[in-house]
Amino acid sequence: MRDAICAAARAGFDAVECHWPYNTPAADxxxxxxxxGLPMLGLNTRRGNVASGENGLAALPGREVEARAAIDEALSYAEAVDARAVHVMAGCAEGAAAEAAFTANLRYACERAGPNRIILIEPLNPWDAPGYFLNRTGQAAEIIAGVGASNLKLMFDCYHVGRTEGDVIGRLRALMPIIGHIQFASVPDRGPPGHGELDLGPVFAEISALGWIVPLGAEYKVTGPTSDSLGWMQVLRRN
Known part of the structure; x- marks a missing residue:
């Protein structure tokens, strides 16, 4: 991971984020x-048994012990690397029991995180994450309101919102008060900016107009060296 962080700095990124860093010592x-000199924006809780298709634990009824252990682990790692946020992954579930488990585990996470660290939840589109409990921004907004913790925020991924709901700019405007992190990629292939159905130029302009100053997360897929995909930074990078 050290090489990736150093490569991000050389490429001109203002910050980094990671998914599951737990195989790398936090001290490294x-x-x-x-x-x-780069800050760490955030990291994810563990997904659980990935081999069996698990994609998070927090919304799985009866798995509270494991879910909270994953939350504790993520928060401990976040503290060690001074990460701004922890994304608590819901997992594949549905129904009232799943919502109750998710809500209870998020309350636990928010209390454990304290006022200086953000807990994030992220709706994932059903094509990339079939069966994932959290799949729309309206659902996320209702859960955030229900938990009622000031440090619980929405991870707004322009790619997922673009695929599932469309009207990315409209959703940004409506949800900005509860957004804690923003990510982006092209729609519908999750590739680098510069093609596809979503013109990220106006999206980035709107994000700036809404007063957002935290670095965005470039969470896209590449088919070759990452360095070959960074031409968008000269065109779209916010000053």
Whole structure:
């Protein structure tokens, strides 16, 4: 992970984020962040048994012990590397029991995180994450309101919203008060910016107009070296 952080710094990124860093000692990541001067925006809780198709634990009834252990682990790692946020992954579930489990585990996460760290939830589109409990921004907004914690926020991924709901700019405007992190990729292939159905130029302009100043997450897929995909930074990067 140190090499990836250093490569991000050389490429001109203002921050980094990661999915599941747990195989790398937190001290090594903290050292790389200190060396480059880049902040860590966030990381995810573990998904559970990936081999059996699990994609998070927090909305799985009866798995509260494991879900909270994953939350504790993520928050401990986040503290060690001074990560701004932890994304609590819901998992594949449905129904009232799943919502109750998710809500209870989010309350636990928010209390454990304290006022200086953000807990994020992210709706995932059903094509990339079939069966995922959280799949629309309206659903996420209702859960955030129900939990009622000031440090629980929405991870707004322009790619997922573009695929599932469309009207990315409209959703940004409506949801900005509860947004805690923003990510982007092209729609519908999740590739680098510059093609597809979603013109990210106006999206980035609107994000700036709405007063957002935190670095965005470039969470897209590449088919070759990442360095070959960064031409968009010269065109779309916000000053």
């Amino acid at each position: 990541v903290a050292a790389a962040l200190a060396e480059t």
